Amino acid sequence: MTAPLKHAAQLSAERAQTTSFYEASARTRVELLLDSGSFVEFVGPEKREVSPHLKIFDLPEQFDDGIVVGRGRLDGSPVFVAAQEGRFMGGAFGEVHGAKLTGLLRAAREIESIPVLILFDTGGVRLQEANAGELAIAEIMRAVMEARTAGVKVIGLIGGRSGCYGGGGLIAGCCSALAVSEPGRIAVSGPEVIETNRGVEEFDSRDRALVWRTMGGKHRRLLGAADVFTDDTVQGFRDAALELLGLVGAFGLDKLQAEQVRLTDRLRSFGTCRDAIDIWAAEGISHAETVPDLPADQFISLANKIGRTSRDAR
Amino acid sequence: MTLDDILASLFPDGHDVKNDKGVIFGSATLRSGVKALVIGVADRTAVGLDEAIKLSGYVLDSLERETGPILVLVDSDSQRMSKRDELLGLNEFLSHLAKSLIYADMHRRPTIGLLYGHSAAGALLATGLATRVLVGLPGAAPAVMDLPSMAKVTKLSMEALEEKAKSTPVFAPGLSNLAKMGAVRVTWNDAGSLADQLDTLLANMPDAHDRRDALGKERGGRLKAAEIAERVRDLALQSQ
Secondary structure, three states: OOHHHHHHHHHHHHHHHHOOOOOOOHHHHHHHHOOOOOOEEOOOHHHOOOOOOHHHHOOOOOOOOOEEEEEEEEOOEEEEEEEEOOOOHHHOEOHHHHHHHHHHHHHHHHHOOOOEEEEEOEOOEOHHHHHHHHHHHHHHHHHHHHHHHOOOOEEEEEOOOOOEOOHHHHHHHHOOEEEEEOOOOEOOOOHHHHHHHHOOOOOOOOOHHHHHHHHOHHHHHHHOOOOEEEOOOHHHHHHHHHHHHHHOOOOOHHHHHHHHHHHHHHHHHHOOOOOHHHHHHHOOOOOHHHHHHOOHHHHHHHHHHHOOOOOOOO | OOHHHHHHHHOOOOEOOEEEOOEEEEEEEOOOOOEEEEEEEEEEEEEOHHHHHHHHHHHHHHHHHOOOOEEEEEEEEEEOOOHHHHHOOHHHHHHHHHHHHHHHHHOOOOEEEEEOOOOOHHHHHHOHHHOOEEEEOOOOOOOOOOHHHHHHHHOOOHHHHHHHHHHOOOOOOOHHHHHHHOOOOEEOOOOOOHHHHHHHHHHOOOOOOOOHHHHHHHOOOOOOHHHHHHHHHHHHHHOO
16 A cells, blocks of 8 residues: 555544534445545446435435445445435435335345445435336335345444435345434334324424434444444444444344244333333333443443343344 | 225136235236236325334245235234324334345345325335335325325415426325326226236346336436436436
8 A cells, every 4th residue: 555545544633533424425424435546436426326306305416326335345345335315305215216226235145245334314205206216216126135145244234314214124134234323213003104194292202302312323233233332423324334343143044033933022021111211111220310421431341241132133 | 986996806816815804915916827816005095103013924935835925915003003003113114024025026036116196204114115116006095194184284275286297296185196196107997808918027027137217317207316316326326
């Protein structure tokens, strides 16, 4: 490696440590997550493959339709990566947006040896193209499972502004493993959707503390829905991705059977709990009510002590 | 058609399919002599944790001891929208059901979805859209997202949305719109025998390769998806 390149790599590593994953754009996340200068984009914004449907609603288009897909290196090894841009249409899945991820996963399935990182940041289906978006999600779920069956590791990283909602939550559930930060929310129905349909007594979407402890990263980690919890930095997610790539094993029927047991046990153990704090207390955490205030390092050691993971059961 | 009508027409030789609080489970011997697993959601029931875990359990149990196709009958609400469901990780339960169906389909248990009523959002992803072939019955009324919610988000009036819905299938509710997208492969005729139509489908079952995007292009509902996916795939393969 030449001196200027090394300098660039060092600068990039420093930036990754100080850059909030939550605040960063999809492109910045990809740039800082991967080895410096290694990313090559497929069907990038210069191709101007915009959504054919947004103009029906007089809505602005984006040249990448809110997702960046391509290939790079992580600690020297090749990876495919897809990153959703939560600031465009809430990172929602439309026809073009979804098709890019489907194509990437189909290639990974054929190659078999290159893992896929999905940086989720999505509210779910893009309502203006709801049918196309819903079907795109179904195709992605199928493509994830076909890739995993072929031996591909598919890792989800969740810590963006828009969280991982709706069909995004279902795709996340298909991944080999997930890393999550505190602001990384995972759910199907969002807080506003539950409140609109069931009333404020069921779920008060303006109670942010309730939202975080019901859907946020800490709860998902303690529940065993996510395998690794990380501080909100791009470097943290890079380290988490590397850790998970080292841990994930092959997919097969045994994993699905183990997941059936894991989820059945969860319902049996916590099915009558009314709040996340009740679940954490039932898991044996003393002063469960203080969990939301714990700094990342203390939370990580607590979560590791509880030891719930879904790695071999998803 | 009611669930009983559908089951009677599908399985004239009898079946043991039961509807337990909206969760469908049982089996039927097809005219070919093959036994099919029958699961699903009835009575416009919301698919929550409790429904999803039962359905995935039926699929996984069947994988261990049976052969034959898997039929998934769908007349559901959307996913159950509640604090309890989200607190306990509904996304994992719905994914797990979809994964079980996809796994079965990839391992010699072809899956057929039969949409005979309503369905929406996460419930449709976990059931009908996780099968190899989704069949529509006349009168089925899927709505990925309902127009009132859409009006709220898009800040357009219902009248404006209904007007736009006439010119594009891409967001409007309805079976024919999902068919144009490539999601619903074929719509059966409820005047004829469903058993005959099932036989025809099973005799001409496409392979497990997902071609819904190509079908959507052929039917003019999704003009870009297949091409974009193919281009990304090619570039990714060439990048090695």
